[in-house]
Amino acid sequence: MSRSAKDFFRPLAVGAPLPVREVPARPSRAIHFFDPSNAKMAGKVPGMVGTVDVLLGNLEDAVKADNKVAAREGLVRIGQETEGLGGPDGRSQLWTRVNALDSPWALDDLTTLVPAIGHKLDVVMVPKVEGAEDIHYVDRLLAQLEAKAGLDRPILVHAILETARGVADIEEICAASPRMQGLSLGPADLAADRRMKTTRVGGGHPGYLVRQDPVDGSPEAIGAARATYQQDLWHYTIARMVDACAMHGLSPYYGPFGDIADTVACEDQFRNAFLLGCVGTWTLHPKQVDIARRVFSPSVEDVAHARRVVAAMGDGTGAVMLDGKMEDDASLKQCLVMVDLADQLGAIDPDLKAQYDAIPAAGASA
Numbered sequence: 409m410s411r412s413a414k415d416f417f418r419p420l421a422v423g424a425p426l427p428v429r430e431v432p433a434r435p436s437r438a439i440h441f442f443d444p445s446n447a448k449m450a451g452k453v454p455g456m457v458g459t460v461d462v463l464l465g466n467l468e469d470a471v472k473a474d475n476k477v478a479a480r481e482g483l484v485r486i487g488q489e490t491e492g493l494g495g496p497d498g499r500s501q502l503w504t505r506v507n508a509l510d511s512p513w514a515l516d517d518l519t520t521l522v523p524a525i526g527h528k529l530d531v532v533m534v535p536k537v538e539g540a541e542d543i544h545y546v547d548r549l550l551a552q553l554e555a556k557a558g559l560d561r562p563i564l565v566h567a568i569l570e571t572a573r574g575v576a577d578i579e580e581i582c583a584a585s586p587r588m589q590g591l592s593l594g595p596a597d598l599a600a601d602r603r604m605k606t607t608r609v610g611g612g613h614p615g616y617l618v619r620q621d622p623v624d625g626s627p628e629a630i631g632a633a634r635a636t637y638q639q640d641l642w643h644y645t646i647a648r649m650v651d652a653c654a655m656h657g658l659s660p661y662y663g664p665f666g667d668i669a670d671t672v673a674c675e676d677q678f679r680n681a682f683l684l685g686c687v688g689t690w691t692l693h694p695k696q697v698d699i700a701r702r703v704f705s706p707s708v709e710d711v712a713h714a715r716r717v718v719a720a721m722g723d724g725t726g727a728v729m730l731d732g733k734m735e736d737d738a739s740l741k742q743c744l745v746m747v748d749l750a751d752q753l754g755a756i757d758p759d760l761k762a763q764y765d766a767i768p769a770a771g772a773s774a
C-alpha cells in the first residue's frame with residue numbers, strides 16, 4: 409500500500425529536508441554522460457559547465473567493474489572542485505547514475521556521494537527500476553543520509569525504464585515518492601529484458617517496417633518493388649512514459665542513442681521524442697550535445713506562431729481563423745506550452761533568448 413496523502417510529504421528521517429511539493433522544472437534538454445574514472449572525459453567536464461543543462465557522472469554500465477571505485481571517487485572530486493556545477497545556483501545541474509540496487513556497488517555509491525557532494529547533487533538516476541519498492545528503498549536511504557549530512561534540500565530521484573516489469577509498473581514508480589523527478593527510456597536493457605531481437609542502443613531497425621500494398625494479388629505484383637516505411641520500435645514505450653510523467657508531474661526523457669556517428673538519425677529520434685512530449689535526452693558524446701540543445705528548444709518559427717495564436721485568441725476562448733486554420737482553446741493551450749518553454753529556456757540560454765526576442769511582436773505585420 410502507498411503512504412497516506414497526509415504522510416506523503418513528511419520527511420522519511422528525523423532531520424531530513426522537507427520533500428518538494430512540486431518538482432522544480434529546470435531545463436534539462438541534454439543530460440550529458442561522462443565516466444568520472446576516465447581522465448580524458450572527466451577533464452572535459454569543467455569546460456562543459458554552462459554549455460549543457462545537466463552533467464551526469466555515470467557509475468553504472470559503460471564503467472568497467474575495475475573502475476567502479478575510481479569512478480565514484482572521481483565524481484566526488486569533480487563535485488567538490490568544479491565551479492558552477494550542481495546545486496540550486498549551478499550553471500549546469502549535477503546528476504549521477506548509481507549502480508543497480510542489486511549490484512555490489514549501489515550502497516557505497518549512495519553512502520559516499522550524499523555526505524561528500526549531496527549539497528551539489530541535484531538528481532540521482534536509478535537504473536533497472538522494477539517497481540515502487542525500489543524507489544521506496546532509495547527514498548528512505550536518501551532521507552537518512554541527508555539528515556546525517558545536514559542537507560537542507562532533498563536530492564531528487566529519476567528512474568530508468570529498463571525492464572518489462574518497470575514498464576508495467578510505471579504508474580506506481582512515478583507515484584512512489586515526492587522525490588520523483590522523471591523517467592528515461594533505457595532501450596538496450598529493456599530490449600534484452602523483453603527478448604527483443606535487436607542488438608543496438610536505441611534508434612530504429614530496418615527490419616521493423618510496413619510495406620506498401622501490392623497493386624493486385626498476382627505473384628508479379630507481390631514480388632514487385634514496393635515502398636517500405638520503417639517504424640519506430642520505441643513509440644509505445646515513449647508514449648506510455650510521457651503519459652505517466654504528465655499524469656504525475658514528472659519529466660520524460662528519450663535516453664541514449666548509441667550510433668554516435670549517425671548524427672542525422674540521432675536528430676530524428678530526438679525530435680520524435682520532443683514532439684511526443686519529452687523534455688530532453690541523454691548525450692553520450694560531445695557531438696550529440698548541440699543536437700539535443702537544438703531539438704529540445706522550440707524553433708523560432710514555432711515560437712513566433714505560438715505567440716501569434718496567443719495574441720489572436722484574446723481571452724483564450726472561442727475560435728479564430730489564422731492562415732486558413734482554425735485556432736481554439738485547445739490549440740491555444742498547445743501554443744502556451746511552447747511559449748512557456750521558450751521563456752524558461754530563454755532565461756538560461758542567452759543565444760536562444762536573443763533569437764526569441766528578435767521575433768516581431770505578435771500582431772505586427774510580418
Ligand SMILES: CC(C)(COP(=O)(O)OP(=O)(O)OC[C@H]1O[C@@H](n2cnc3c(N)ncnc32)[C@H](O)[C@@H]1OP(=O)(O)O)[C@@H](O)C(=O)NCCC(=O)NCCSC(=O)C[C@](C)(O)C(=O)O
Binds near residue numbers: 448466595
Ligand atoms: C562512446 C564513447 C566510448 C566514444 O569515445 P571515444 O573516445 O572513442 O570518442 P572520440 O570521438 O574519439 O572522442 C573525442 C573526444 O571527446 C572525448 N569524449 C568522448 N565522450 C565524451 C563524453 N561523454 N564526455 C566528455 N568527453 C567525451 C574523448 O575523450 C575525446 O577527447 P580528446 O579529443 O581529448 O581525445 C564515449 O563517448 C563514451 O564512453 N561515452 C559515454 C558512454 C556512456 O555513458 N554509456 C552509458 C549510457 S547508455 C546506457 O547505459 C544504456 C542504457 C540506458 O543503460 C540502456 O539502454 O540500457
Ligand SMILES: [Mg+2]
Binds near residue numbers: 469535594596597
Ligand atoms: Mg541499461
